[in-house]
Amino acid sequence: MTTSAVLASLSGLGFGLSLIVAIGAQNAFVLRQGLRREHVGPIVALCALSDLVLICAGVAGMGALVQQVPVAMLLARFGGAAFLIGYAVLAIRRAWRGGYLDADAGGSGTSLAVAVGTAAALTWLNPHVYLDTVVLLGSVATAHPEHRWWFAAGAGTASIGWFTALGYGARLLSGVFAKPLAWRLLDGGIAVVMLALGVRLLVG
Structure with missing residues (x-):
């Protein structure tokens, strides 16, 4: 492994973290x-593998193709907005009704x-996943x-490390979320x- 390869990997690692370490729907x-300690492994695996697929697609040159299919981006935009707003409504209902699950209980409220x-x-x-990652x-x-x-390997390592730390490291806050x-x-x-992300998608 040459010095240039190491530098490229570190560059990918740093750039990958700069894209993924932010407050967003997926991270939330x-x-x-x-x-909740609920289905953490499958969720972390899905998010990390999805990022790896998108990273590889971007490095392979799929970014130019994505830009040439505005209809697909438009459908993703409005479909994503509807989903995000719907999920926001459910979160508001949970916050209003107090529909929580003790982090020590080992989640059982949501199916896999x-x-x-x-x-x-x-x-x-x-x-935004396609625009940023691809x-x-x-x-x-x-x-x-x-x-x-x-x-790409550096960026992929950033995604795997981040989602693993976020999913499994969250239990360190279980004491805070005991109430x-x-x-x-x-x-x-x-x-x-x-809600903010959903509205942002709607208004373009």
Whole structure:
């Protein structure tokens, strides 16, 4: 492994983290499931694998193709907005009614299919995922033409590390979320994030 390959990997790692470490619908959902200790492994795996697929697509040059299919992006935009706003409504209802689950209980309130389906929707129905991971990251990877796959490896490592830390590290906050009020505040914050992202998609 040459010095250039190492630098490309580190560049991919840093750029990947800069894209993924932000308050968003996907991260908020992974955090909540981690706090509930509910289907964490499958959700972390789905989010990380999805990112790996998108990263590889971007580095392989799919970004240009995505930009040439505006209809697909438009459908993803409105579909994603509808899903995000709907999820925000559910979060508001949980916050209002106090529908929380003790983090020590080992989640049993949501089925595996529903949890994984929600994670998949939050990932693949978000057009910003394609613009950031496929188009933007793919463009930056061209700065390392001979080592672009090392760049992809670095970005992929960032995604795997982040989702693993977020999903499994959330349990360290279980003491804070032992009280119903903390869950209400969390769901209220998630509702704000989801609603803001949904409206942002609608208004373009």
